[in-house]
Amino acid sequence: MIADPLKIFVTVAELKNFSRAAEELFLSQPSVSLQIRNLENELGSKLINRSPKHLELTQSGELLYGIAKQILFLYDKAKQEIEQLTTTVTGSLKVGASYTIGEYILPFALAEFSDQFPNVDIAASIGNTVEITHAVRSNHLDLALVEGEVHHSDLDIQPLMDDEIILVVPNQHALARLPIVTADHLQDRVWILRETGSGTRDFSDKLIKDWKVNVKKSHIFGSSQAVKQAVIAGLGIALVSGWIVRKELKAKELTAIRIKGKKLIRTFSIIRPKNSEMTKAMGIFTENLLSPDFISSLMDHNPSVIS
Structure with missing residues (x-):
């Protein structure tokens, strides 16, 4: 394996002992010593100063240690990503x-x-x-x-x-003629709402409460599609995710209204x-x-x- 010599060198550097490194790697001590010598010969520089009681990295060894850690990390990452590509997921x-x-x-x-x-x-x-x-x-x-x-x-x-919530109204609605509206413009309107338990319904209820909007009347529908069609039909106004009306807005089947000073995000x-x-x-x-x-x-x- 191309990473083996570097892994052996890093293990010796961290344990500061050839014997313990050999045990850690399930290798013989002569094999570990040989790999380090080969690495030193290949790089043309001594990497480790050793004595019977002491082991320390040379300046070249310190340099290699930092880079070797990065190489081993990237090598493991590459192995994982390649495994993800090639392993059959069932x-x-x-x-x-x-x-x-x-x-x-x-x-x-x-x-x-x-x-x-x-x-x-x-x-x-x-x-x-x-x-x-x-x-x-x-x-x-x-x-x-x-x-x-x-x-x-x-x-x-x-x-x-993030998901942008927008106010949509029928094209013939009085609000459709306004470039921008405030909370006051929303008072005493007919609203189209989702059923209780819907995330969109929770968002609408919170906004209506926070803005102290008086709802003249509301119609409840069990799907976003039904809410959208009810608005197109002229039944009332609604707060909906931008995802569900992009085609209808492009086709000018209903109107999106900007609320002054508000960008509604969930x-x-x-x-x-x-x-x-x-x-x-x-x-x-x-x-x-x-x-x-x-x-x-x-x-x-x-x-x-x-x-």
């Missing part, structure tokens, strides 16, 4: 997502992962944030992607990306049971999700929906 992956993520992000992630590892059996579940979180906590799902805030001490929660997160075993499939899928290349490709499909 088993199953049970992944869940809340509706917005499940409809607009998860399919891209699963398609990429399935292309890489076709031998993994994938089962995907979509529900609102409360339902999906419960499924993870009860070990019915290996991991999940959810929107909004999740607070459970038995879950490992890892931020994935977090998409990866959740899984804390202290649970991370299978190879779970680990690679999570790494893929967090990859800058994957997130960048998603952003290319989702340019800012409101200027």
Whole structure:
């Protein structure tokens, strides 16, 4: 192995003893001594000053020691990445997502992962944030992607990306004629809301409460698609993820309204049971999700929906 002489040298340098280094490496002491001599001959410089009771690195040895540590680290890293490329990943992956993520992000992630590892059996579940979180906590799902805030001490929660929430109104709505609105403009309006348990509903409820907005009337729908269609039909106004309306805004089927002084951001997160075993499939899928290349490709499909 190309790293063996350097590994032997580093072990001797750290243990400061040829015999203990030989035991550590399961080699004979003559073999260790020979490797060090060969290394010194190859580099044309003495690396170790030794006496019966003492061993110390020369200036050349100190220099090599620092660089050898870096080389060995990079060599191990390369081995791991090559193993990841060449080792067949099998088993199953049970992944869940809340509706917005499940409809607009998860399919891209699963398609990429399935292309890489076709031998993994994938089962995907979509529900609102409360339902999906419960499924993870009860070990019915290996991991999940959810929107909004999740607070459970038995879950490992890892931020994935930010999501912009925007106010959308029917094209014929009075607010559609305004370039920008304030909280006062939102008073006594008809709102389209998601069901209780939805991350988007939690976000909307908190904003309405914080801004002291009086809701004239509300209509509740069980999916983001239904909320979007209700707004297009003229039933009311809604706060939605920019992911779900980008095509409709481009087609001018509804209007996005900027709220004065506000940019509404929430977090998409990866959740899984804390202290649970991370299978190879779970680990690679999570790494893929967090990859800058994957997130960048998603952003290319989702340019800012409101200027």
